[in-house]
Amino acid sequence: MSRKSALNLNQPWPWPPEFRVAVENLSRLFGPRPRSLLPPDPKAASIAQVVSTEKELDRLVADKLQHWAWAVFASSLLQRRNSVVPRLRDCASGYQPRPGMQLSGHNYASLARQTMHEISEQLGCVKSFMLSPAFTAVVNDASTGRAVDHDAILHTTNRLMEYHSNFLSITERCLHTPVDPGANVLVQDTWAVALCPLIGYDQFIVTLCHRVAEARELLAYSQGRDISVDDANLIITLPKGLKEHINGQINRYTQ
Numbered sequence: 001m002s003r004k005s006a007l008n009l010n011q012p013w014p015w016p017p018e019f020r021v022a023v024e025n026l027s028r029l030f031g032p033r034p035r036s037l038l039p040p041d042p043k044a045a046s047i048a049q050v051v052s053t054e055k056e057l058d059r060l061v062a063d064k065l066q067h068w069a070w071a072v073f074a075s076s077l078l079q080r081r082n083s084v085v086p087r088l089r090d091c092a093s094g095y096q097p098r099p100g101m102q103l104s105g106h107n108y109a110s111l112a113r114q115t116m117h118e119i120s121e122q123l124g125c126v127k128s129f130m131l132s133p134a135f136t137a138v139v140n141d142a143s144t145g146r147a148v149d150h151d152a153i154l155h156t157t158n159r160l161m162e163y164h165s166n167f168l169s170i171t172e173r174c175l176h177t178p179v180d181p182g183a184n185v186l187v188q189d190t191w192a193v194a195l196c197p198l199i200g201y202d203q204f205i206v207t208l209c210h211r212v213a214e215a216r217e218l219l220a221y222s223q224g225r226d227i228s229v230d231d232a233n234l235i236i237t238l239p240k241g242l243k244e245h246i247n248g249q250i251n252r253y254t255q
Helices: 017-026 054-063 068-082 085-093 105-130 133-144 150-176 181-222 242-254
Strands: none
Touching: 017 085, 017 181, 054 068, 068 133, 068 150, 068 181, 085 150, 085 181, 105 133, 105 150, 105 181, 105 242, 133 150, 150 181, 181 242
């Protein structure tokens, strides 16, 4: 039996448990630091940490405590992400069509194909930006302790979150477009595809905040020695089987 014939296109792509948890997390506000069972370490008081309010971010920029550049970078991303949680919750809620003429399955399949194309284009833009001198200069200076312009950090995080906003708008369009009820399975699969960039951003921001917290703990005991923590990478991929399922759905309506 071929791979294509094995697909059950009468049912949506089945969400793995880890995918469902990631979508549930889209609807939650993220805290600035991971929970700790231990009391705050007094040795870390002079080391910057991720903050969750604009006032605290301004203070972080003004004080420039040790490790401040990465703390500002993570804090800015976190705050921009948390500011759109109501929209993320709507995206995690699924299909919510606005009033209007319903698209046929054929026409929504064209929208689904356009969605995949736009996501691919935006991913290319994100990759190019994160490889650009403007981005790598901020990352390299923050990592090596060289002088960093806080405006450059904020400009970089704002650009990165502009792409997040684009991904969010793409998802909203998929979910707000009225569609013939007979094409609901196609809508469900398109929704899953559109959620993937938002999930990737969420996981990146959370990991980055955790890395800043880990570095803060290590710096408190480093006595001036260099420290190292694992990287935080922005990774956006489609889960196994989703690409085949959405392509099968699109072909079902367009061929």
